[in-house]
Amino acid sequence: MRKIIMHRTGGPEVLELIEAPAPQAAPGHVVVEAEAIGVGWPDILIRRGIYRWMPPLPTSPGSDLAGHVIDVGEGVDSALIGSPVLVTARELPVRGGCYAEQIAVPVDALFRLPTHVALDAAVCLPNYQVAWNLLHEAPRGQPVQSVFIRGIAGGVGSALAQLAKSAGMKVFGSVSSEQKAAFAHQIGADHTINYTTENVADRVLALTGGQGVDLAVDHIGGPDLPDLLRMLGRWGLLVSYNASGGMPEKNLLAALRENGVRCPAVRIFEMHVYDDDRVNRRRTMQSVIDLLASGEIKPMISDRLELADAGRAHAMVEAGHGLGKVVLVPSLDRGKA
Template sequence: MKTVLIHKTGGPEVLEPTDIAMPVPGPGEVLVHAAAIGVGWPDVLIRTGVYKWMPPLPTSPGSDMSGRIAALGAGVNNWTVGQKVLITARELKQRGGCYTEALVVPAAAPFPLPEDVDLEAAACLPNYQVAWAMLRDVLQGRKLRSVFIAGAAGGVGSAAVQLARHLNLKVIGSVSSAAKERFAREQGADHLIDYRRENLLARVLELTDGRGVDLVLDHIGGPGLNDCLKMLAPSGTLVSYNAIAGLPSSDIFGEMRALLTRSLTLRCFSMHVLDADPDLRRQIMTEVIDLLASGAIRPVVSARLPLAQAADAHRMIERGDALGKILLVP
C-alpha cells in the first residue's frame, strides 16, 4: 500500500510517497482503510520539525482520517467490518501517522460515524473540535451575544463561524481578500473586515455601537493582540489559540490593567489541555459529529488531491490558498 513518509525535516519535497506492506491488526486493534485524509498546519509543523509534540522519524504526517473498518484484531467485538469511522491522532499515542491508505489503531481510538455521514465532511471535523472546545469552554452558562473571529476564512476560523452561528451569535471576522470575504460570508459571518484596508479595532467598535464583542478568537497574536483586548465588551474574553505573528510587543498585563473597569479575561487555549481529560475530548468530538449528522454544520472541502501529491497540498497550505479543508484521497 501507499504511505507518505518523511525521513528528514524540511520543505514539501521531503514528503516521500512510499510502498509498504499492508499492516495487520493485533489483539485489541483495528485496521482502517482511509477514504479521506485531512491536511492542516500541524502536518506542516511535523514536516518542518518544529512541532512541540513531534513524533520520531521516520514518520507519516497527518492527524485526521475518515474511512471504514477493514479488519479486526483478536478480542475486538465492538466494531464491524465496513463500519464508518473517524480517526484523529489526538486519540493515539503520538501525533501524525495518517498520510496512508490504511492504518492500524487501538480499538478504543476511532469515533463511530452514522452511515449517512459523508466521509469527506467527517475528515474536516477535527477543526470543528478545536473551535467547539473553545466556544463551549468560554460559554459555561454565559449568554454571549457577539464574537470576533480572526482569519474567518481559515480552517479553524471558518469552523468557528459556523458553530457561532449555530449558537445564534453575531459574527464579525477578519479576512485578507475579496475571495476570502465571500467564503466567510457563505459560512455565516455577519460582517467581514479586510484587515489590509481597514482598522480592525475601529470597525469592530463601530459594528457593535461602541460596546465591543463578548468573545475574540485569535490565532495571530503579535502587536494586534492588544487591539483584540480593546475590542472586548465588559466581562469579555479573549482566547489566544496560537501566535503565528509572535508575542505582543507591549505589556499585555499592563493593557489589561488599563482596561480594569471592563474586567476582561485573557485565555491561552490549546487542545492539548484535553490530553489530561480524554473523556471530555471524546465527548466534544462526539458533539461535533452529532452537529454534522443533524446538518447544523457543513464542512467545506477546498481541494482534493491524490495521496501522492501531499507535497502540493503542503504548498497550498503554506501559501494560504485553501478556502476550507484540503483533503488527500488515497
Template sequence: MPTPGVGQVQIRAEAFGVGQPDALIRRGVYKWMPPLPANPGNDVAGRISALGSGVEGLQVGQKVLLSARDLSQRGGCYADYVVAPADAVHVLPDNVDLQAAVCLSNYQVAYALLQECRHPRAPASVLVIGAAGGVGTALVQLAKLAQMTVIGTVSTDEKAEFARRHGADHVIFYRSEDVVARTRELTKGAGVGLVLDHVCGSEFASYLGVLGKWGTLLSYNAFAGLPEENLMAAMRNHLDICPAVRCFSFHIYDHDREGRRALMRNVIDALSHNAIKPAISAVLKLEDVRQAHTLLEQGSALGKIIMTR
C-alpha cells in the same frame, strides 16, 4: 499491510485531512514530534476492514474517523490502511460523508474555543480573526449555531464573500480598516463578548479595545509571534470592562480522553444533522501529498485541504 492485534482495528482509508501539524511534523519542528521515521498524517476517515481479537461493538464495513489526538503519539495517518486501538476510533453515522468527516478536527478545536474557554456567561457576539481560514470557518459556523452575532476579519473580497456564505454577519477588511473602531461601530459601542485570535503579534493587545463587559480575548496560536506590549498594563487600561486574556492549546486534552472525545461526538452529531457544512478547498490524491502541503503553506486555501486514495 498492517495486521490488527489484540484490541485493534484495521481501517481502509478513504480520506485524509491536511493540517498545520502535518507540515510541522514533516519539517521536524513539531513540539509533539513522533519518533523518526515519521508519517505526518493526523486525520483519516474510512471503513473498518478487519478486527483484531477481543474487539467488541464494532463491525467490518463501519464508517469511522481516526484522529492522532486519540493515539499515543501524533502522526501515522497518511497510509492506505491504518491500524489503531479500537477505542480510539469514532464511529460515524451512515449518512456522514467521509470527506466532510475528515474536516472535523477543526470543528473539535472550534467547539472547545467557543464552549469551554470563554467566560461562564455565553457571549452574544464574537470577533473571529481570520474568518475564512480552516478553524475560522468552523468557528463562524458553530458560533452561528449557538446564535451568536459573528464578526470576522478577512483580507480580500473573495475571503469576505466566503466568510459571509458560511454565516458571518459582518466582515472587516483588516488591511484597510481599523478593526477596533469598526467592531465598536458594528456593535453600537457595546463591544463583543469574545475575540478568537490565532495570529497574536503586535495587534493582539489592541483587541482588548473591542471587548464588552466581562469579555475574553483568546489566543489559540501565535503565527505572528508573541505580543511585545505589557498585557497586564494593557488590561488595566480597560478596568471598566474587567477583561480576560486566555491562551489555548488543544493539547490540554492530551490527558483528558473523555473531554476530548465528547467534543468530537458533538461535532459528529452536528454534521450528521446537517447543522454544519465543512468547507473543502481542494481534494487531491494521497500520491499528491507534496502539492497538498504546498497549498497548505501558501495560506491561500479557503477551507480544508483533503486527500483521497
C-alpha cells in the same frame, strides 16, 4: 499500500511517497482504509520539526483520517468491518501517522460515524472540535452573544463561524479579500472586516455601537494581538489558540490595564488540555459528530488533492489562500465517498 513518510524535517520537499507493507490488526486493534485525510497546522509543525509533541523520525505526519474498517484483530467484534469511522491522532499514543492509505489503530480510538455522513466532511471534524471548545468550553460559563474570529475563512475559522451561527451568536470576522468576505458570509458571518484596508478593532467597535464583542478568537498572535483587546465588551474574553505570527511585541499586561475599564481577560487554549481527560475529549468530538449527522454544520472543503500531493497541500495551507479545509484522498476517483 502507499504512505507519506519523512526522514528529516524541513519544507514540503521532505514529504516522500513510498510503498509500505499493509498494516496488520494486532489484538484490540483494527485496520482502517482511508477515504479522506485532513491537512492542518499540526502536520506542518511536525514536518518543520517544531511540534511540541513531535513523533520520532522517520514518521508519517497527518493527524486526521476518515475511512472504513477493513480488518479487526483478536478481541474485536468482526461486525465492525465495513463501518465508517474517524481516526484522530488526539486519541493515539503518538501524534501523526495518518498520511497513509491504511492505518492500524486501537479500536477504542475510533469514532463511529453514521453511514450517511460524507467522509471528506467527517475528516474536517477535528477542526470543529477545536472550534466547539473555543466557543463553549473556553469561556467557562460566561455568556457569549457575539464573537470575532480572526481568519474566518480558514479551516478552524469556518468551523467557528458555523458553530457560532448555530448557537445564535452574532459573528464578526477578518478577511484579506472580497472572495474571502463572500465565503465568510456564506458560512454565517454577519460582518466581515478586510484587515488590509481597515483597522479591525476600530471597525468592530463601530459595527457594535462601541459595545464591542463578548469573545475574540485568535490563532495568529503577533504584534497585532494586544489591539484585539480594544474590541472586547465588558468582561470580554480573548482566546488565543495558536501563534503562527509569533509573540506580541507589546506588553500584554500593560495592554490589559489600558483596557481595564471593561475588565478584559485573555485565555490560552490547546486541545492538549484533554490529553489526560479522555471522557471530555471524546464528549466534545461527539458533539460535533452529532451536529454533522443532523445537517446543522456543513464543513467547507477548499481543495481535494491526491495523497501524492501532500507537499503541495502543505504549501497551500501555509500560504493561507484556501477557503475552508484542504483534504488529501488516496486517489481523486475514490475520494468522493
